[in-house]
Amino acid sequence: xxxxxxxxxxESLETLKExxxxxxxxxxxxxxxxxxxxxxxxxxxxEYSIKKKNGGIREIAAPEVGLKIxxxxxxxxxLESYQVRPSAHxxxxxxxxxxxxxxxxxxxxxFNLDLKDFFPSINFGRVRGMFMAKPYNMNAxxxxxxxxxxxxxxxxxxxxxxxPIISNMICSKLDGELQKFAKENKCTYTRYADDIxxxxxxxxxxxxxxxxxxxxxxxxxxxxxxxEKNGFTINSKKVRxxxxxxxxxxxxxxxxxxxNVSRKYVRNLRTALYKWxxxxxxxxxxxxxxxxxxxxxxxxxxxxxxxIRGKLxxxxxxxxxxxxxxxxxxxxxxxxxxxxxxxxxxFECGLRDHNxxxxxxxxxxxxxxxxxxxxxxxxxxxxxxxxxxxxxxKEDRFYGDQTLSSFCSSAKKLRKFxxxxxxxxxxxxxxxxxNHEQGVISWSNNVFSMVIPLPPEHKNSCSxxxxxxxxxxxxxxxxxxxxxxxxxxxxxxxxxxxxNIKYQGKIKLDTGEVKVIDSDVFDKSxxxxxxxxxxxxxxxxxxxSTLLNCDLTAFRKLFKEIxxxxxxxxxxxxxxxxxxxxxx
Numbered sequence: 001x002x003x004x005x006x007x008x009x010x011e012s013l014e015t016l017k018e019x020x021x022x023x024x025x026x027x028x029x030x031x032x033x034x035x036x037x038x039x040x041x042x043x044x045x046x047e048y049s050i051k052k053k054n055g056g057i058r059e060i061a062a063p064e065v066g067l068k069i070x071x072x073x074x075x076x077x078x079l080e081s082y083q084v085r086p087s088a089h090x091x092x093x094x095x096x097x098x099x100x101x102x103x104x105x106x107x108x109x110x111f112n113l114d115l116k117d118f119f120p121s122i123n124f125g126r127v128r129g130m131f132m133a134k135p136y137n138m139n140a141x142x143x144x145x146x147x148x149x150x151x152x153x154x155x156x157x158x159x160x161x162x163x164p165i166i167s168n169m170i171c172s173k174l175d176g177e178l179q180k181f182a183k184e185n186k187c188t189y190t191r192y193a194d195d196i197x198x199x200x201x202x203x204x205x206x207x208x209x210x211x212x213x214x215x216x217x218x219x220x221x222x223x224x225x226x227x228e229k230n231g232f233t234i235n236s237k238k239v240r241x242x243x244x245x246x247x248x249x250x251x252x253x254x255x256x257x258x259x260n261v262s263r264k265y266v267r268n269l270r271t272a273l274y275k276w277x278x279x280x281x282x283x284x285x286x287x288x289x290x291x292x293x294x295x296x297x298x299x300x301x302x303x304x305x306x307x308i309r310g311k312l313x314x315x316x317x318x319x320x321x322x323x324x325x326x327x328x329x330x331x332x333x334x335x336x337x338x339x340x341x342x343x344x345x346x347f348e349c350g351l352r353d354h355n356x357x358x359x360x361x362x363x364x365x366x367x368x369x370x371x372x373x374x375x376x377x378x379x380x381x382x383x384x385x386x387x388x389x390x391x392x393x394k395e396d397r398f399y400g401d402q403t404l405s406s407f408c409s410s411a412k413k414l415r416k417f418x419x420x421x422x423x424x425x426x427x428x429x430x431x432x433x434x435n436h437e438q439g440v441i442s443w444s445n446n447v448f449s450m451v452i453p454l455p456p457e458h459k460n461s462c463s464x465x466x467x468x469x470x471x472x473x474x475x476x477x478x479x480x481x482x483x484x485x486x487x488x489x490x491x492x493x494x495x496x497x498x499x500n501i502k503y504q505g506k507i508k509l510d511t512g513e514v515k516v517i518d519s520d521v522f523d524k525s526x527x528x529x530x531x532x533x534x535x536x537x538x539x540x541x542x543x544x545s546t547l548l549n550c551d552l553t554a555f556r557k558l559f560k561e562i563x564x565x566x567x568x569x570x571x572x573x574x575x576x577x578x579x580x581x582x583x584x
Contacts, residue, residue, distance in 0.1 A: 010081055011137040019145055023073045033067060034148050045152055045159075049295045057295075061157035067149075071161040074149055078165045081136060085175040090193040091164030097251040098259065098321045100192040105255045107188065107199035110248045111210045113219055114238035118194035119158050121232060122170050124151045130170055167193065174230040181226060185209050192251045199250075210241055217241040258322045261315055266338055269311050273345040277415060281305065281353050305350075312346060315339050347398055348414065356387040357420040357566060360407070364399045365538035366424070366464040367392060372542040373467075373555045382556070386563050388422075401429050404449075411447035420569065422562065423449040428461035428513070440565050453561060455554035461513045465537065467554035468547055470514075476547055478540055481532040486515040500524050 013019055020027040033044070045061045052058050063071055084092060089100035104110055115121075124147050130136070131143035138146070150162040157163060175191060182189035185206040187198045198209050205211070210219050217239045227234055242248045247256065254260045275284040285304035289296055316339050351358055361367045367390035377383050397403070404423050411417075422440075425432050435441060436451045443449065454462050457470055465473060465483060473483050488496055489509050495501040503509070505520030521531040532540075541547050 010077075010131075010142065011139070013142045014139065016145070019142060022077060023070060025070055025073070029066070030070070030145075033070060034145060041152060045157065048297065051293055051295065058158065060159045061152055062159035063152075063157075063161075068161060070149060074146060075161045075165050078146075078162070078169065082165060082169050083135065083172065085168075085172060085179070087175045087179050087190050088168050088171070089190055091168060097192060097253060098318065100190050100195075100197070101250040101253040101255050101259055102321070103188050103190050104197055104199040104248075104250045105259065106257060107248075107255070108201045108203075108243065109199060109205035110242040110246075110250060110255070111187075111198040111205060111217075112238070112240045112242070112250070113196050113210075114235040115194040115196065115227070116233045116235040118232070119163055119167065120155045122156045122163075122167060124148075124154050126170060126231060127151060127156065127166060130166075136169075164193075171230075174227065174232065177226050177230070181223070182209075190250075195251055197250050205241060205243060210239065212241050253318055259318055261318050265311075266315070266342075269308070269315070269342060270345075272308060273342060273349060276308075276349040277345060277352065281349070301353075308346065312339070312343055315342065343395070343397075347393060347395075350393065351391060351421060352417065352419075354389045354391070354419055356389055357422060359388050359390045359562075360404065360421060360423045361390070361464070362399060362401050362404050362423075362425050363464055363534070364394070364396060365534045366426075368538035368542050369464050369467075370424075370555075370558075372538075372548065373552060374559060376545075376548040377552065377556070377559065383559050383563060386559060386566065388562065388566075401425060401432060405432070408441075408443045408447055408449050412444040414445060417446040419446065420566075421447045422565075423447070424558075425449060425451045426461070426463045427452045427454055428463060440561075448565070450561065450565075453554065453557045455557075458514055461515075463516055465516045465534065466514065467552075467558065469551050472547055472550040476532075476537065476540065478532055478536060480528075481530055481536075483532050483534070483537050484517040484521050484530075486511075486513075486517055489517075495521075501530060 013022065016030060017027050020030045023030065044064050044067045046064065047059065047061050049057045049059055062068075079092075089095040089097070089103075127150060128143045128147040131138045131146055132140060150156055150160065150166055152160070156166050171191065178189050178191070178196070182198055185198075185200075185208050186202055187200045187206065187209060190197050200206065208220055209223055210217060212218070219234055219239055224234060247254055247262070249255070249262070252261070252265075254262060272284060272288065275287070281301045281304065285299065285301045288304055288307075289299040293299075319339055351360070359367065359370065361370065371390045374383065374386070374388075378386075404425060408423055411421075425436070427433060433451060436449070440448050440450045452462050452464065452467065454460075455467060458466055470485060473485065474488075476482060484495075484503065486507055486509050489503050490496055491510050493503040493509065495503070500523060501521065502524055503517060503521050505517065507515050507517060516534065517531060518534045518537070519529075519531050522529055
């Protein structure tokens with residue numbers, strides 16, 4: 001059921017039923033949240049603490065599922081009613097710390113300050129009063145209900161979906177007054193939640209806004225008056241004037257000549273990846289949580305992985321915001337780019353975390369298919385003793401035959417891998433096929449490679465999808481779409497079995513080699529796309545038994561080769577396997 005709020009005026013709400021309908025919840029459930037559980041509000045929240053960067057503690061109160069859904073619905077309603085200020089850059093569509101920092105890029109002077117106890121200072125009375133005042137004009141009953149939904153322990157809690165938008169609504173008057181104040185002093189003003197920034201290119205920073213006394217930064221009396229009049233207090237420990245040759249920072253991003261992260265950020269990230277690479281994820285994640293998030297209840301390696309990945313994505317996000325795309329070298333040639341270097345280290349760390357032989361595939365979706373088929377075979381008591389793990393990563397840059405070849409040839413330069421890594425190439429590159437004529441290649445450092453074995457139906461080339469029988473591939477239809485094979489089309493691109501369907505892509509159709517086609521197939525009459533993507537195909541294979549119950553002979557041949565290789569390695573040891581150099 002869609003939430004209907006765009007055509008509803010908040011001041012017209014009068015009954016609990018009207019409010020419940022607006023919030024897409026039953027009146028009874030709304031009543032329970034408001035009244036039955038009012039005396040036991042603690043049961044509706046999960047409270048915990050996280051350590052701030054400055055060593056302080058941030059208290060989080062996360063609502064339980066039912067209340068969270070209700071708050072999300074209310075947040076959507078409020079967002080549609082909020083009149084966005086151009087200076088507000090937090091918790092709003094198309095805004096971020098990047099848009100906030102960009103407003104101050106290359107400015108001569110930067111003046112930062114924080115509002116003290118931001119969320120806790122927005123209490124129930126302020127929220128209710130704001131709803132009743134212009135421009136929202138809610139009646140007392142509606143304002144009270146909305147405030148009860150949004151508040152906990154007499155303030156808006158950090159962790160509630162409603163708190164961000166309500167904080168912006170509360171700060172609307174403050175933003176308006178500070179925008180005017182900034183303009184009067186020839187400054188640029190922005191606010192990201194409780195983080196306020198003024199900047200200017202004037203020769204000196206206006207003392208009417210802030211100033212240095214000795215080496216200590218101070219806010220002016222006029223600025224304090226505006227902020228305090230709006231119900232907030234400046235955190236005197238978080239006032240900073242940055243000028244001249246200082247490294248100027250706005251919401252954690254340096255803004256001197258271009259947007260960038262601090263050197264410390266990169267250094268800490270590089271250190272974490274180095275320790276992960278050297279000592280393993282168990283050791284480094286334990287050290288990380290003890291140092292940075294000691295109060296966290298979830299200290300799993302999986303969470304640590306997500307944290308590091310998030311930090312890498314933040315680095316990419318910031319560096320790509322300078323209107324210059326970060327270079328994602330598919331062949332790993334851009335060694336000068338910080339993000340590229342670190343993401344490669346992250347990938348290498350992941351490879352080291354497997355407790356058995358790791359399989360790295362050429363295609364982005366190959367491992368999904370191989371994993372699903374092997375599980376199906378093992379469920380049928382085949383390959384029960386084959387212990388391998390497929391390396392699962394989503395980035396396109398880590399796939400392709402040249403990328404995989406580059407990894408193999410550079411393996412000897414990497415730190416020693418304790419477990420074996422087998423790289424599986426498609427059977428479609430002449431140079432790679434020639435290099436693997438004698439079977440598995442050892443590249444040293446426990447890295448090996450092999451090609452997919454050719455099934456009887458395909459004499460010259462083969463990819464992971466083609467290990468299924470051609471007829472079985474054609475039968476897998478999802479929402480009217482399927483994978484097509486190049487030999488199904490005439491030279492002019494029309495489908496042999498249906499002239500109304502045409503392929504309009506770049507794959508050559510008359511080479512004698514069968515290629516998988518997963519795009520650019522259209523119905524000429526309707527223009528509808530009929531091709532199923534490889535990604536959708538692989539995910540369907542993993543979730544459905546449609547193909548897993550078909551003829552899997554070609555897959556058995558692949559896993560038999562891996563099983564025999566693993567058995568030989570176990571018996572003979574890596575040192576006794578002939579090493580063959582290659583230019584693959």
